[in-house]
Amino acid sequence: MSLREFLAPGPRPPAEDERLLQLYWNRAELKKELTRLQDERHKLLEQLRNHEATFVRHSEQLLQLEEFLGNPETGPHALVYFQLRSLWRATSAKVARFAQQLQQQQADREQRRQQLEFDRTRRQQLAELDQRIASARARAETLAAELKLKEAELENMRGFWNYARRRKLSEQIAAERAEWDLAMTEVTDLSDDRAALEAKEPPPSEGISIDGRRVVNTAVIAYAQQLVAQLSGGGLAVLAKETTCKRVFDMKYGTREECSRLMMLLREALATIKNEQDDLSGLKERTDALRAVVAYRSDADTVPLTDSIGTMPVSSVLVSGLEAANKTGVNVLIDDYWDLYQALLQ
Incomplete structure (x- = not known):
């Protein structure tokens, strides 16, 4: 089909419209590529001229140097x-x-100084965590022992006349069990913090x-x-x-x-x-x-x-x-x- 037929009035099949659009798109892309290649050619020619001028200049300098070296004076x-x-x-x-x-x-x-400082600080922090873990564990063990005594005391309280005492003791046991849970949680958290600190890598070097x-x-x-x-x-x-x-x-x-x-x-x-x-x-x-x-x-x-x-x-x-x-x-x-x-x- 000719271009005149494309431009002629009247309906055209969608496929023909698509081919026409594709043709114009391809033409625009080709023009862009041609312009790019022309610009690249100009740049290469300019570089070639510069290289040729440099070569001529160096050749002249080399000849001048040869004459300078060849002259006994x-x-x-x-x-x-x-x-x-x-x-x-x-x-x-x-x-x-x-x-x-x-x-x-x-x-x-x-870097060695930074490593030594990091190790010293970490040892100090680990020692502090060990003290806190030991204190929390001792508190937890004390609370556990007190709980056992009070649970045994509660077990031995029988008879309806001990109802009020059992109720009060049960409340005390519940409160101490809550404290024991908190103490054990603190021991676990501190132990996790210690493990994380012990596994911590030294920071990267910041340069000189x-x-x-x-x-x-x-x-x-x-x-x-x-x-x-x-x-x-x-x-x-x-x-x-x-x-x-x-x-x-x-x-x-x-x-x-x-x-x-x-x-x-x-x-x-x-x-x-x-x-x-x-x-x-x-x-x-x-x-x-x-x-x-x-x-x-x-x-x-x-x-x-x-x-x-x-x-x-x-x-x-x-x-x-x-x-x-x-x-x-x-x-x-x-x-x-x-x-x-x-x-x-x-």
């Missing part, structure tokens, strides 16, 4: 630069590992507390300071920091002999940093001194104010006119030495 500077970058990454990884170890130790310590995070962060900051002091010889710490904000093409490290001397220092420094046997001598004293002076913006902050940790002097070393030290001193938080902020607990 600039090659040694590039070698020093990338060895300094390697020193920075290795030291940053060392600080991150140290922070993770401290975080785990602090979390385990606080604010004080615990401050303890960890202070130690990590002190560790970063110690590494700066350890790598201050030859200005390696400051030179390594410069590689995070300057390009290789912008750096000069003096004569060929000075570059060779720096690379020798870098080999020794990298060997020390990558050594698994870390030298932590003096770290506790540095950490204690830091804790005595740090300040925080609020009670909820875990990272100290940058000014409160102070600066540490670094020896000045000249490399062909390049000052390899900060005259005002190094503040590991302000300068974010060894990617320190990534290692700290917020």
Whole structure:
């Protein structure tokens, strides 16, 4: 049947109306799908253009770097630069590992403390429940003994002249039986409470507390300071920091002999940093001194104010006119030495 016949006046079978509606619905869905696919195509083309531009840019940089490394005059500077970058990454990884170890130790310590506190509180509550159960059981046993005596006394009262006495005694027995029921109910309830308390699991760990995070962060900051002091010889710490904000093409490290001397220092420094046997001598004293002076913006902050940790002097070393030290001193938080902020607990 043609579209003209569909639109022609006159009654149409319900099946034909249904087919016509289905046709329009399918057409609307196809248009929506076509629009979605076109939008997706535009996005993919844009991503492809961006990737191509990035590839061209990286290719140009790679060619420029090859020329820079191949030049006998600039090659040694590039070698020093990338060895300094390697020193920075290795030291940053060392600080991150140290922070993770401290975080785990602090979390385990606080979890053990929480478990001990939970056990102590539970033992105290169990002891209190035991006293209450013993008291309720003793009362129930006393009432049971009194009931037996009065029931025996009631059994021995015979004759109509004891009617009033039997009635009064029966009322007393009923009242004491009610008290005994209450005492036994209390014993049962307290015993259930004790069983529930004994089976109670400790609450889940809430994570490291604010004080615990401050303890960890202070130690990590002190560790970063110690590494700066350890790598201050030859200005390696400051030179390594410069590689995070300057390009290789912008750096000069003096004569060929000075570059060779720096690379020798870098080999020794990298060997020390990558050594698994870390030298932590003096770290506790540095950490204690830091804790005595740090300040925080609020009670909820875990990272100290940058000014409160102070600066540490670094020896000045000249490399062909390049000052390899900060005259005002190094503040590991302000300068974010060894990617320190990534290692700290917020």
